[in-house]
Amino acid sequence: MKQFFKFVLASMVGFLLTSVIVLVVIIVLIFGIFAEANDKTVEVEPNSILQISFNYPVSERTPNNPLSALNFLGIDGEKSIGLNDILVNIKKAKTDDNIKGIFLNESNITPGEATSEEIRNALIDFKKSGKFIIAYSEIYTQGFYYLASVADKVYINPKGIFLFHGFSQQITFLKGALDKLGIEAQIIKVGTYKSAVEPYFLTKMSDANRLQVTSYLGSLYDHFLTGISESRKINKDSLFNYANELKVRLPEDALKYKLVDGLKYKDEILDELKQRTGLDTKDDLKTVELGDYLKSESQTKDDNKKESKNRIAIVYASGEINGGDGDDNSIGSESISKALRQVRLDDKVKAVVLRVNSPGGSSLASDVIWREVMLTKKAKPIIVSMGDYAASGGYYISCAADSIFAEPNTITGSIGIFAVLPNMQKFFNDKLGVTFDGVKTGKYADLGNISRPLTPEEHAILQNQVDHGYDDFTKAVANGRHKTQAYINSIGQGRVWTGEQAIEKGLVDRLGNINDAVKSAAKKAGIKNYKLVAYPEQKSIFNKFGAGLTAEVKTSMVKSELGDNFKYYEQIKSVTQMMRTPQARLPYDIVIN
Template identity: 50%
Template sequence: MRSFFKYVLATVTGITIVVILFFVLVIGLVLSTVSQSGNKDADVPSNAVLYVSLNHEITERTSENPLDGLNVPGYGRMKSLGLNDIVGRIAAAKTDDRIKGIYLNPSYVNTGMASLKAIHAALKDFKSSGKFIVAYSDAYTQKGYYLASLADKIYLNPEGSLEFNGLSSSIAFIKEALEKLGIDMQVVKVGTFKSAVEPFLLNEMSPANRQQVTSYLASMYGSFLSNISTARHISVDSLRNVADNYLIRNAEDAVTYKFVDDRLYKDELLSEIKKRLGVEEKKDIPAVSLLDYTGGSETEQTGDRIAVLYAAGDIVDGEGDDTNIGGDRFSRELRKLRRDDRVKAVVLRVNSPGGSALASDIIAREVELTQKVKPIVVSMGDYAASGGYYISALADSIFAEEETLTGSIGVFGLIPNLQGLLNNKLGVHFDEVRTGRFSGLMSVPDRPLTEEERAIIQGDVNNVYRTFIGKVAKGRKLTTNAVDSIGQGRVWTGKQAKGHGLVDEVGGLQRAVSAAAAKAKLKQYKLSYYPTVKDPFSSILGTSKERIKAWMLADELGEYRQYVERLRTITKSSGIQARMPYTIEIR
C-alpha cells in the first residue's frame, strides 16, 4: 500500500511539473511574439479613419502587459492605453498621410477631468490639420460629450441619450457604520479644510469642506462649459440653462438644442464616413483602432535627454510597487537621474492624492537636490494634492491643467480605537506591562488615547505641517504665513492654484517638457521615460496575486469596489499622512 501511494504521489508530482513547464512555455511563446511585434506598427491602410473609443481604464502610462487583451482573470478582456499613448497616437495621426480623419465613439470615458482636458487638447490639435472628426454614440456621458463637442459633426442614435445636467461630487460617510461595529476613529490634524478624515467622523460635509468643494467644482464647471461653448458655438448661459433645467431628455432634444447635428443609425453613420473618404457604399471603411495604431516607427533622436519620471498613485513608505509611489524607490530614481550626465533636465509627472508625509519628505529632498544640479519641472495630472504637492513644491516650475486638483497643504493622523468592537462585541481584551509612562503609546488597539498621548501626536502633526509649509514657502518664494493662509488642507483647481502662486502655468505634459528644454537650453533632445518598465515576464509573476485579487473584487462589487479600496487604503496607512480629502470623483 505504501508503494501504491508513493507511485500515485510521484505521478501527481510529475503531472504538476509538466503543467507548470507547459505554462512557462506558453508564456515564453507569448513574450517572444510580443517582443517581435510589440514595436511594429499596425497595418494601416491608406485613406483610413482612426477609430477612437476610450471605454477602458485610462492610467498615466500604458501597461506593458503581454496578456493585455486576453480573457485571463486579473488581466482583462480588452486592451487599454495610458494617457501618454492616447495623446501621442492622436498627435502622430495628425501628420500621418494614411489617416484622413477620426471616428470618435466616446460612450464612456473613465478618467479624471485633467486627463480629459489633455485628450481634448490632443483632439483639438488634430483638428487643426484640416482632417475631420466625426463623433457618434448610442449614449453620451458628460465626459464623452465634452470630447465629442470638438467634432465637425456630432451624431446620436435616434433612440439614444445625452447626459448634460452639470457636475457633481459625492462623498460616502461611514461614521454610523463604524459606530455599529464599535470602532472609534481618533483624529489629530492640522488644517481647517483638511477633510480627509470627515467620512469617519461625520454624516455630512463640514461647512468648510462644503465651501471648498463648491469652489473647485464651480471652477471645473466653468472651464468645462467654456470649452464646449467655444467648440459648439453655444453661449455659456445657454449651456447652463440646458443643464439646470435638464432640457435634454432624448435624442430629439439634443438636436433641438444644437448639442448634436443629427440623429443617425449606425448604418447611416457608416455611409456618412464613406462619403468623406470617397469609399464606395458596398465596400468596407479602411480603419485602424487607436488601440492598435502606433503612429509608425519613431525616429531615433540622438544627443541630450530629458527624463520624464512618472509618479502616479498613493505615496507610501519603502519601495512600494508599480501602482504607487514608494518613497525609497522614487528617491533612488531621482538620484540616478541627477547623476546621469546624459539627462539634462527632468520632468516629474505627478498624479497623486498624497499619502505618507515621511515618504513625501524623502522624495521632496531629492527634488530639491536635483533642482540644484539641473532643471526639474513638474507636470500635474488629475491630482497633485497634499503629499502630491509636497513632492512638487521645490521644483523649478509647476505646470497644471485648469482642472487639476492640487494644494490640500495639510496633514493628519488617524488612530482607530477598537475597544467597542473587540471588548464589547467580540470579547477580546488586551493587557500590557510597561517600563515607562508612554511605553504603550498606540501599542494596543482596545483603548482610547489619553490626553497626554493625544497632545504628543498633535505636536508631531504640527511639526510635520510646519515643515510642509516651510518647504512650500521656500520652493514657491512665499512667506510661511502666506502658504498657511492658502493651505489649511484646502483643495484648489489648477486654475485657482495659479492665482495663489502654487502653480506657475496652466498646461499639460508637453508644455512642461518644452519648458524643461528651454531651461536646459536644448533645441534637440530625446525623451526617456522612468521608472523603467519591467520586462513583461517579471511583471506578470510579480503582480499576478494583486491583479487576480483586484479582478475578483471588481467582479463581485462592481462600481462599489472603490469604497472598499478607499477604506483599505486608510487602514493600511501608517504614520502621519499628507493626503487629499478622500477620493474625489466628478460626474
C-alpha cells in the same frame, strides 16, 4: 502509520500544486513570447480613419504587458493605452497623409478631468491640419461629451441617452456604522479644510468642507461649460440653463439646443465616414484603432530629435504615495527617488519633467521624494507637470521644482497632514467579548494600541508630531514657491484648489500640458534637439513572477468579481493605509459623471 500517510498525502498535494504552478508559469512564458513575437508593425492604408474610443481606464503610461490581449489566468486582458501614447498618436495622425480624419467612437469610461483636457486639446490641435473629427455615441456622459464637443460633427443614436445635468460631489460618511460597531476614529490633524477624516467622525460635511467643495466644483463646472461654449458656439449662460432646468432629456432635445448635429444610427455614421474618405457605400471602411496605430511606421516632424544626444527625462509619479517600490499605478518613494537620482547623475539628461498624478499618501514617503526633487533642482532644471491630481503629498513632491504646470481642471493644493488611529475597545469587548491584558516596560510602550483609547498625553504627543509635519510641509512649499510660511498657511489648511485657482494663489506657475512642460524644460536647459526618456523603468510581466504577479492576478480577479463596487474595496485598503502612518492625502476621489 497514520501520521506517515498524512505526511505522504501532504507531500503529494504539495508536489501536485508545485507542478501546476510550474506549468502555469511555462504557459504564460510561451504566450508571452508568442505575443511579443507577433508585435508586428501595422501598415496604415491610404484614406484611413483613426478610431478612438475609451473603454478602459487611461493611465499615465501604456502598461508594459505583452499579454494584454490574452485575458489569461485572471490577468486583465483589456487593451490599455496610456496618455503618453494617446497624445503621440493623435499628433502623429495630424501629419500622416494616410489618415484622413478621426472617428471618436462611444466610450463607457471617461478619463479624469485633466487627462480629458490634454486629450481634448490634442484633438483641437489635430483639427488645425484641416482633417475632420466625427463623434458618435449611443450614450453621452458629460465627460465624454466634453471630449466629443470639439468634433466637426457630433451625432447621437436616435434612441440614445444624453446626460447634461451639472456636476455633483457626494461623500460617504461612516461614523454611524463605526458607532454601531463600537469603533471610535481618533483623529489627529492640521488644517481647517483637511476633510479626509470627516467621514469617520461626522455624519455630514463640515461648513469649511462644504465651502471648499462648492468653490472647486464651481471652478471645474465653469471650465467645462466654457470649453463646450467655445467649441459648439453656444452661450455659456444658455448651457448653464439647459443643465440647471434639465432641458435635455431626449436626443431630440440635444439636437434642438444644438448640442449635437444629428440623430443617426451607426450604419448612417459609417456611410458618412465612407463618403468623407471617397469610398462607395458598398466598400469597406478603412479604420485603424488607436492601439494598433501606435505600431505603425508613420513618421512625425519631431523624429530628428530622436538622433540627438541630449535627453529630457520624464519621471512618472502616478497614484498614491507610499514607501517601497510602487508600480505603474502607485508611487513608491524608493523607486521614484532612485529614478530622480539616475537622471540627476546622467550627464546626457539635460532637464527633468516630473509628471505628478497623485492624491497624496504617506507624508514620510512624500518628504523622501521631495528631498530628491530638491537635489535634482540643484543639478539641472526640473519642471513639474500636474495631471488629474497633484494634491497634498502630490503637491509636496511638486513644490520644490523650478516651475509647475497644471491643467485648469487639475485638483491640487490640500496642504495639510492627518492621522487616524482607531479605538476598537468597545468593538472587542462588547461585540466580540474579547478582552486584553499585558505588561509594559514604559509609560508609552504600547502607544498606538487599538484595543484601548488614547490617553490625553498620548493624543498630545501625536498631535505634536502632526503639527511638526505640517510645519515642514508649509515650510517646504514656502521655500519652493518663494512665499512666506504665513501666506502658505493662509491658503493651506488642507484647502483644495483647481489649477485655475492655484494660479491665482501662487501654487502653480502656468496652465499647460505635459508637452508645454517639456518645452519649458528644454528652454531652461538651453537645448533645441533632444530625445525623451521615461523613468522609472516599467516592469514587464516577466519581471513580475512571484509576489508581483500574484498581486496583479489577485487584484484583477477581485476587480472582475466586484465590478463597479471595486472602488469601495480600494477605499477600504486606503483607510487601512491611513492607520499606519501620518497622511498628506486628498480628502476624497472626485468623479464627474
